[in-house]
Amino acid sequence: MDYQKQEIKEGIHLHMIQTNRFKTNLLAVFITTPLLQQNVTKEALIASILRRGTKTMPTSEQISIKLEEMYGATFDCGIEKIGDNHVIKFYLETINDEFLPQKEDILEKAIDTIFEIVFNPVTENEQFKKEYVEGESKNLKQIIEGKKDNKSKYALERCIEEMYKDMPYGLYKFGYVEDLEKINSKELYEYYKQMLKQCKIDIFISGQIENEQAIEKVQNSEYINNLEPREVKIIKTGVLAPKNEPKVIKEEMDVTQGKLVLGLTIDSKDVESKYIALVYNTILGGGANSKLFQNVREKASLAYTAGSNYVRPINNIYVRCGIEIKNYEKALEITKQQIEDIKCGKVTDTELENAKRTIISTIKFIPDEQDTQITYYFGQELAQNKLTFEEYEKKIENVTKEQVIQLANKVNIDTIYFLTSKEGK
Amino acid sequence: MQIIENLKVKEKLYTEKLENGLTVMIIPKKGLQKKYAIIGTNFGSIDNNFIAPGESEPYKLPNGVAHFLEHKMFEQENGVNSLDRLTSLGVDANAYTTNDHTAYLFEATDNFYEALDELMDYIQKPYFTDENVEKEKGIIGQEINMYDDDPGWKTYINAMELMYKDNPINIDIAGSIESISKINKEMLYKTYNTFYNLSNMLLVICGDFEPEILLEEVKKRIIKQDKQGEIKRIYPKEQEEIVQQEKYETMEVSNPIFVIGFKDKVNDEKTVVKKHIAIEIILYMLLGKSSKSYKKLYEEGEIMVQPDLDYEFSKQYAHILISGTAKEPKKIVDELKNAIKNYKENGLDNEHFLRIKKKIYGDYIMEYNDISNIARMFLADYFKGVNSFDYLEEYSQVTKEYADQILKEVFREDNMVISVVKGK
Structure with a gap:
């Protein structure tokens, strides 16, 4: 396993991960822009329009045929918030040449195909095809409106929205229906071109590939040649934290189970504190022997799901429990008690060691999961950090109990969100 | 040990049935840090009468016992919960219950053998008390409630009710709050003693291992037990026909969610792989991303993403499931019926057939990308009477003519059901 980063042009980087652990080569193109109210909806829409057709493959049917011919290569695109950045992600996965029934250069085709989709969309009269813009607008509207379908995700999303009211991170990554109605295909195409001129572009190639070969293929691509160097605007992740008066939000829906979410902030800007926060979170709600799992689920028998997540780019922790509606007060009380307990130093050596071991084990898993590995290096890129897996493990290993308790005292409950049933019983 | 090598995907399977009846499968993967072990018993939610x-008398279980047992297996006499112990070893441990099997697993980098100790220990030493059984009812009750709010699950279980009259696949794996209230410690011991005999179990391990050494390590961790006789499983005789064609339900969802099912006959283990491959190809030809129907439905705004296309089967049931989100699921049904009719009349298109066949080949190779997937696949396939490598072996046998024949046999309107959950 070997990672190398190469600047193709200013603002455009190629990241190469040489690995023989997989049957596949995985390519990714990430387009990063600042998260802004006026642009989120446009960017989400662009992501789905690009999938519809390119100049040489003008319909999605033709793209699909091409992928099927490449032994079922899979193409995927998605949109994500990482700190105050909005990232459009494109992936293309093919089986490695070694496993093809007949010899052919699938990698070259794969690179061509993904670039073609991202950089060479089909147009008419210097704009995106109207039909595609209209169709994808309708689809995106459905996605935005479908937010409530997954109750657990919805509750988390709503908690974040309340916490980051009128701040970039509070924006919904798929945008807003009212903004969707204002978009026309000419302006959208203009925005796309402008975005490609200014945004940060990261290309990842992972698999059994020689670096020189990869660099050559990328540099020789006419689509990359057509891009200008750019000074990129990205927002370094990991510095923002809202400061609100603690608030409680309750929302009613037709549900059987209540979803409790607590948004916690950590009052620390120190970069090193992130490793401590990770350990803290694991002790609080990271797994089967965490305080939340043990006390909310195992001891009080109140929940099936009870745990917490640390969202590193924004330095927040989200506690999530699925509970019986009538147990709201009880579950909240137990949760608060766990947070208090760590503040008062109620952390055993075993808890600390368990937490560290759990984290180190997930670090060791990274090189065995192709997409996780790409996500890791991209996270490093946005945090402007260069940490090897070994260094990362060392940082976790070095966290002390005192540091965890110190950090616990900087943890604040910012927002309590509860998705409850209509009768509230 | 028996060694089976697959040259297409370049992997080897080492397998042996131990003296006490436990079957062990090892798939070595050089150079990986991740190690994965999974042990399963051929006991799932449908095995509720035996x-x-x-003994001579049948024993009937309330719904949800297999799943309840899965939760309780982690309990140990010394008061330590095995899930906690595994987690503290830094391994990621879990368990799950399906219609036809229950499995316990962990994923590790370090401490593999310590974790294997714990896994083999808790699987072989149950500890149920009145108190720990009662406590679990609250937790599982919340798990059941969670599924109640999940429209995808509701649609699936309704589809099962439409297809099956008597086969217990039509009941919820976790049971209901009412049915689990009847579960007690004696029932769990009885069930455990019947189905968790090692001769009814399979252990699959994947990672960077020397198979011979690993096998010896496994043997060390086995507690002597008597081989048991045969378990007589009693399944109600299921009619060939479906029960009802459609069911609509309302929940809080923005867009209707649907499952279209085709009830199939129980398969012969010898031919099921070939048939499965053919069905997958047909499904992609009907509704895959490059199909005419998908294009039409997409352009008309009826669907946004390709529906999931699956063939589910065990030794007791078999059916096709097409599931997704649509504006008007009825239109998907109509389009699908048309496409099937068209292919039946004119035969499958050869070029399209060959292209999808190529795609499926890549899909099978990609299954071997992740060791957890490999181990779970070999385990699940084993309980269906299938060796996972067979998909790559049988692949070339599937001709267009064979697929045409399967299309006629399985994709029939009289065995087709549609289950929908739509918004209020």
Whole structure:
């Protein structure tokens, strides 16, 4: 396993991960822009329009045929918030040449195909095809409106929205229906071109590939040649934290189970504190022997799901429990008690060691999961950090109990969100 | 040990049935840090009526016992919960219950053998008390409630009710709050003693291992037990016909969610792989991303993403499931019926067939990308009477003519059901 980063042009980087652990080569193109109210909806829409057709493959049917011919290569695109950045992600996965029934250069085709989709969309009269813009607008509207379908995700999303009211991170990554109605295909195409001129572009190639070969293929691509160097605007992740008066939000829906979410902030800007926060979170709600799992689920028998997540780019922790509606007060009380307990130093050596071991084990898993590995290096890129897996493990290993308790005292409950049933019983 | 090598995907399977009846499969993967172990018993939610070895009377279980047992297996006499112990070893441990099997697993980098100790120990030493059984009812009750709010699950279980009249696949794996209230410690022991005999179990391990050494390590961790006689499983005789064609339900969802099912006959283990491959190809030809129907439905705004296309089967049931989100699921049904009719009349298109066949080949190779997937696949396939490598072996046998024949046999309107959950 070997990672190398190469600047193709200013603002455009190629990241190469040489690995023989997989049957596949995985390519990714990430387009990063600042998260802004006026642009989120446009960017989400662009992501789905690009999938519809390119100049040489003008319909999605033709793209699909091409992928099927490449032994079922899979193409995927998605949109994500990482700190105050909005990232459009494109992936293309093919089986490695070694496993093809007949010899052919699938990698070259794969690179061509993904670039073609991202950089060479089909147009008419210097704009995106109207039909595609209209169709994808309708689809995106459905996605935005479908937010409530997954109750657990919805509750988390709503908690974040309340916490980051009128701040970039509070924006919904798929945008807003009212903004969707204002978009026309000419302006959208203009925005796309402008975005490609200014945004940060990261290309990842992972698999059994020689670096020189990869660099050559990328540099020789006419689509990359057509891009200008750019000074990129990205927002370094990991510095923002809202400061609100603690608030409680309750929302009613037709549900059987209540979803409790607590948004916690950590009052620390120190970069090193992130490793401590990770350990803290694991002790609080990271797994089967965490305080939340043990006390909310195992001891009080109140929940099936009870745990917490640390969202590193924004330095927040989200506690999530699925509970019986009538147990709201009880579950909240137990949760608060766990947070208090760590503040008062109620952390055993075993808890600390368990937490560290759990984290180190997930670090060791990274090189065995192709997409996780790409996500890791991209996270490093946005945090402007260069940490090897070994260094990362060392940082976790070095966290002390005192540091965890110190950090616990900087943890604040910012927002309590509860998705409850209509009768509230 | 028996060694089976697959040259297409370049992997080897080492397998042996131990003296006490436990089957062990090892798939070595050089150079990986991740190690994965999974042990499963051929006991799932549908095995709810049986005659234990040496007995003559049938024993009928309330719904949800297999799943309840899965939760309780982690409990140990010394008061330590095995899930906690595994987690503290830094391994990621879990368990799950399906219609036809229950499995316990962990994923590790370090401490593999310590974790294997714990896994083999808790699987072989159950500890149920009135108190720990009662406590679990609250937790599982919340798990059941969670599924109640999940429209995808509701649509699936309704589809099962439409297809199956008597086969217990039509009941919820976790049971209901009412049915689990009847579960007690004696029932769990009885069930455990019947189905968790090692001769009814399979252990699959994947990672960077020397198979011979690993096998010896496994043997060390086995507690001597008597081989047991045969378990007589009692399944109600299921009619060939479906029960009802459609079911609509309302929940809080923005867009209707649907499952279209085709009830199929129970398969012969010898031919099921070939048939499965053919069905997958047909499904992609009907509704895959490059199909005419998908294009039409997409352009008309009826669907946004390709529906999931699956063929589910065990030794007791078989059916096709097409599931997704649509504006008007009825239109998907109509389009699908048309496409099937068209292919039946004119035969499958050869070029399209060959292209999808190529795609499926890549899909099978990609299954071997992740060791957890490999181990779970070999385990699940084993309980269906299938060796996972067979998909790559049988692949070339599937001709267009064979697929045409399967299309006629399985994709029939009289065995087709549609289950929908739509918004209020």
